[in-house]
Amino acid sequence: MSSEVLVEIRDVNFAYDSRPILKGINMAFPKGKLIAIMGLSGCGKTTILRHIGGVLKPTKGCVKVDGQVIHDLDQDGLYKMRRKMGMLFQFGALFTDMTVFDNVAFQMREHTDLPEEIIRDLVMMKLHAVGLYGTQDLMPAELSGGMARRVALARTIALDPMLIMYDEPFAGLDPISLTVVGQLIRRLNDALGATSIVVTHDVQESLKIVDYIYFVSDGAIIAEGTADDIRASGEAFVHQFVYGEMDGPIPFHYPDGDFSKDLGVRV
Amino acid sequence: MERTALDLWVGMFVVAGIGALVVLAMKVGNLSTYNVSESYQLQAYFTNIGGLKPQASIKSAGVLVGRVTGITLDTERYEAKVVMSIDKRYQFPKDTFANILTSGLLGEQYIGLAPGGENDMLKAGEVIKKTQSAVVLEDLIGKFLYSKAEGSK
Amino acid sequence: MAVVRSLRGIGARVINAVWRIGFGSRFFLMTLVYSGTSFRRFRLIVREMFSSGVMSLIIILVAGMFVGMVLGLQGYETLKRYGSESALGTLVALSLVRELGPVLAALLFASRAGSAMTAEIGLMKATEQLSAMEMMAVNPIARVVAPRFWAGVISLPLLTAMFSSMGVFGGYVVGVVLIGVDEGSFWSQMQAAVDFQHDVMNGVIKSFVFGVAVTVIALFEGYDAPPTAEGVSGATTRTVVESSLAILILDFILTAFMFRGD
Numbered sequence: 001m002s003s004e005v006l007v008e009i010r011d012v013n014f015a016y017d018s019r020p021i022l023k024g025i026n027m028a029f030p031k032g033k034l035i036a037i038m039g040l041s042g043c044g045k046t047t048i049l050r051h052i053g054g055v056l057k058p059t060k061g062c063v064k065v066d067g068q069v070i071h072d073l074d075q076d077g078l079y080k081m082r083r084k085m086g087m088l089f090q091f092g093a094l095f096t097d098m099t100v101f102d103n104v105a106f107q108m109r110e111h112t113d114l115p116e117e118i119i120r121d122l123v124m125m126k127l128h129a130v131g132l133y134g135t136q137d138l139m140p141a142e143l144s145g146g147m148a149r150r151v152a153l154a155r156t157i158a159l160d161p162m163l164i165m166y167d168e169p170f171a172g173l174d175p176i177s178l179t180v181v182g183q184l185i186r187r188l189n190d191a192l193g194a195t196s197i198v199v200t201h202d203v204q205e206s207l208k209i210v211d212y213i214y215f216v217s218d219g220a221i222i223a224e225g226t227a228d229d230i231r232a233s234g235e236a237f238v239h240q241f242v243y244g245e246m247d248g249p250i251p252f253h254y255p256d257g258d259f260s261k262d263l264g265v266r267v
Numbered sequence: 268m269e270r271t272a273l274d275l276w277v278g279m280f281v282v283a284g285i286g287a288l289v290v291l292a293m294k295v296g297n298l299s300t301y302n303v304s305e306s307y308q309l310q311a312y313f314t315n316i317g318g319l320k321p322q323a324s325i326k327s328a329g330v331l332v333g334r335v336t337g338i339t340l341d342t343e344r345y346e347a348k349v350v351m352s353i354d355k356r357y358q359f360p361k362d363t364f365a366n367i368l369t370s371g372l373l374g375e376q377y378i379g380l381a382p383g384g385e386n387d388m389l390k391a392g393e394v395i396k397k398t399q400s401a402v403v404l405e406d407l408i409g410k411f412l413y414s415k416a417e418g419s420k
Numbered sequence: 421m422a423v424v425r426s427l428r429g430i431g432a433r434v435i436n437a438v439w440r441i442g443f444g445s446r447f448f449l450m451t452l453v454y455s456g457t458s459f460r461r462f463r464l465i466v467r468e469m470f471s472s473g474v475m476s477l478i479i480i481l482v483a484g485m486f487v488g489m490v491l492g493l494q495g496y497e498t499l500k501r502y503g504s505e506s507a508l509g510t511l512v513a514l515s516l517v518r519e520l521g522p523v524l525a526a527l528l529f530a531s532r533a534g535s536a537m538t539a540e541i542g543l544m545k546a547t548e549q550l551s552a553m554e555m556m557a558v559n560p561i562a563r564v565v566a567p568r569f570w571a572g573v574i575s576l577p578l579l580t581a582m583f584s585s586m587g588v589f590g591g592y593v594v595g596v597v598l599i600g601v602d603e604g605s606f607w608s609q610m611q612a613a614v615d616f617q618h619d620v621m622n623g624v625i626k627s628f629v630f631g632v633a634v635t636v637i638a639l640f641e642g643y644d645a646p647p648t649a650e651g652v653s654g655a656t657t658r659t660v661v662e663s664s665l666a667i668l669i670l671d672f673i674l675t676a677f678m679f680r681g682d
Contacts (some may be wrong), residue, residue: 053555082557093552110558201437277466281472284578287585291620295513295588295606298616322615 006031006195007052012061014047021047023219024060031161034189034196036206038241039216048216049165052197053087054078064165083111086161086194092152094140100127100151101136107158126154129191130184146177148240150184157188163195164188170202178202182209186228203242207231215241238258305355306333307391311365311378312346317401319367325351327380332357334379349392351378360385361393367401375403423638431584444640447561451569451639454562464567465574472533472568473575477582487520488512488590495591496599508601509610512591514579516616517623521584523671526630528583529576530663532640537568538659541642542652550643565639573628580627622678623650629670634663 007029021044029035037045050056051063059070064070065081073081092102101173104123108114114122127133130150140148149169156164161244170178186209189196200206207213207227214224215230215238223230223238233239240248292298295364316338333338333353341348362383369376380395389395458464469521495511544550551559588610595601614620638659645655 011623055551057553079557079559082555087552087555089548089552091547093548095549095552096547097540107556107558110556110563274466276501277469279431280469280477280575281578284575284581287578287581288620288624290585291517291581291588292616293520294611295585296613296614296616296620298620314429322618324612333470 004031005155006066006090007197008064008210010062010064011062012048012051012058014051014056014058021219022051025061025216025221026179027180027214027221029195029197031195032189032193033211034186034198034209036198036200036210036213037216038200038206038213040241041201043216044219045201045216046167049087049167049197049199052165053085054081078178083107083159084162086156086159088149088152088156088164088166088169090171091184092138092140093149094148094152098140099136100132100138100140100143103140103151104136104155104158106155111159112180122158126158127151127213129188131180139234146173149173149177149181153181153184153188155209157192157194160192161169161194163197164192165202166196166198168200169198170205175242179204182206185209203244207242220228304394305375307355308336309351309353309359309389309391309393309395311349311395312341312344312396313365313367313398313400314346315400315403316347316349317367317369317376317403319349319378323375323377323380325353325369325380327357327359327376327382332380334360349378358388360416362390362397363389363395364397365395366399369402422495423602432447433672438646443644444636447565447640447643448636451566451636455458457562458567458570464563465570468568468599469498469546472537472571473579475536476529476532476575476579479532480583481508481586481679483524483528484521484586485590487524487583488516488587488592488593491515491520491587492594492599496595496601505601506605507596507609509606509608510596510613511584512587513610513614514619515559516584516587516591518620519671519675521587522580522623522626522630523667525580525583525629526576526634526667527664529572529579529631530634530638531666533575533662534536534634534663535656537635537638538642538645538656540654541568541639542645542647542655544614545643545645546647546649546652558572565643569635574632575630575633576634577627580623584623596598624667625678626671626674629674630667633666633670637663637666656679 005028007027009025009027012022012025013020025044027037027048036130037048039045040153047056051058052065052070054070062069062071066084067079068081070078070081094100095106098106101123103120104126108119108122112257124133130153132147132150132154135143135147135151137204140151143151153169160209169181169185173181182205185196185198188194198206198210207230210227212226213224214221215233215235217237223233223235225233229243233242237249239245240253271369319335319338321335323335325335327332333351335349337348337350339348340346350394359380360383362385364383366379366380366381367376368379383397491512493510496505497512499507501504502576523624541550544564550564553560553563592606596603596606641655641659642652645651
């Protein structure tokens with residue numbers, strides 16, 4: 001990877017109280033690329049995103065975004081940085097008390113002094129980009145899951161961010177919406193010239209669209225590479241994950257639960 | 268909800284709320300009888316004010332002319348100093364008499380002003396010289412019993 | 421062992437309560453600090469006044485009317501024994517303006533608007549709307565909490581005034597129209613006894629203080645709610661319980677300061 005790096009995570013450790021979540025993570029996200037962080041639920045993927053967004057502070061190590069150490073910024077600096085970021089939350093997190101239009105217009109109204117006509121044009125452009133022109137007067141409750149995710153996507157890119165983060169963008173979508181959202185993520189990344197980070201456990205869809213993949217298990221990177229590298233990976237866990245096999249390093253049983261012992265203990 | 272309709276509702280709500288406050292002030296309360304801006308102060312000393320309280324009314328010939336605004340004990344004379352706020356429309360002569368009276372047998376106490384005959388009027392901040400203290404019921408009963416006892420000797 | 425365990429339980433509860441009070445105070449402070457946006461964009465407050473103020477109108481007006489009617493009825497029965505039916509207006513107005521108006525309106529407001537605020541903010545938190553806002557570089561306290569706070573603080577005194585007015589009207593309907601107390605003495609005795617500053621304004625101050633207490637509790641409970649269905653429903657219950665207690669305790673304290681000595 002030769003191109004310029006937008007986000008750099010160096011030797012990051014993080015622990016909730018004394019429970020370690022991240023153990024020495026090193027990652028680099030070059031400009032213009034679409035990169036996936038994959039792993040099981042609860043392996044620390046979302047925690048990595050939260051570090052990039054400046055929500056969490058690493059206990060050790062540093063996270064640099066656009067050349068600045070994100071956890072050293074004060075509130076103003078952090079907010080300034082976040083205006084250049086977009087984040088798509090797991091279930092879209094649309095504001096349920098606003099129309100689709102107001103949702104997409106939200107950041108423009110909060111952060112700019114643009115006149116209402118220009119905001120209107122911009123919102124329509126964004127809605128058109130996600131293929132939902134015409135839904136502007138609907139409330140989020142009136143949208144299907146896939147449409148809501150696309151509206152959230154339009155809201156995420158409202159201010160043309162340089163960095164777009166997706167937290168499980170495929171969760172709970174039907175196969176058609178899934179492909180649509182996947183293709184949109186790719187297209188928007190290339191059209192906006194942005195850098196995208198996708199946190200997901202949906203292997204098949206993300207392998208189709210991303211440039212590079214980090215595989216995280218139990219707070220550490222266990223594999224990385226392009227889609228082909230990952231498919232061909234010799235690592236047993238990656239193999240089990242990618243092909244969704246039941247037998248492998250991840251056992252079916254919860255580690256501490258020994259049912260037979262429990263039966264024996266009861267007197 | 269339509270923006271304008273929402274504004275209309277909130278506007279009506281605020282107007283109704285302020286209207287209710289005005290009703291409470293004018294119809295239920297005594298703001299209509301207040302003339303705070305157009306008043307002047309007079310003072311009077313009483314040896315005993317009985318149960319007189321701040322905000323008690325001040326009447327002349329039964330007409331409400333002002334309110335008691337402050338009651339303190341003057342430690343030089345050991346008398347109660349009563350500050351009165353009187354409506355500017357009413358002027359009283361220098362030899363006006365201030366009485367502490369009771370409305371009804373057990374009602375609340377007020378100050379009655381009985382105008383004298385002088386031509387000079389009291390000015391703002393001046394002291395009413397002629398005062399009569401409150402009739403304290405217990406003293407009255409005590410005197411009555413005492414005199415009864417004297418008489419039956 | 422049981423003693424140690426129950427002692428530990430008490431300790432944990434006390435520590436937890438102190439923590440929450442600390443967080444709550446910090447939250448209140450932050451709300452005040454970040455109130456600038458709400459006043460620069462007053463529309464945000466207007467919108468919330470609709471949902472907390474206008475939507476509470478019906479319950480406030482109907483409840484006020486009936487409370488006044490009951491006061492008229494009960495007051496008449498009691499005053500009749502002492503032959504002072506003419507003081508009915510005084511009794512109705514003073515009890516409403518000083519106590520029943522501010523307290524009952526605030527209790528109704530807490531269960532109508534306060535619980536709705538808690539549920540709304542709790543759900544916004546549970547569905548990551550607040551985190552999304554934070555990630556869009558918009559402070560949720562400035563954008564979501566502060567407008568609701570000011571809307572509640574403005575709405576409750578207005579609602580209270582309407583409650584008391586409706587109550588006096590209800591007392592008038594029962595006392596004068598139905599029972600036949602003399603209309604002149606009903607109003608004149610009332611006006612002679614109810615002082616604008618001492619009674620009406622103190623009632624307004626009370627309702628303002630209650631407005632601050634109820635909205636801060638409601639917003640904090642919502643903001644602090646665990647992001648689950650049980651979390652939000654528990655927070656809603658706590659809002660109603662805590663604000664009712666806060667209203668009654670504050671009422672005692674305020675009354676002790678305001679109406680001492682008469």
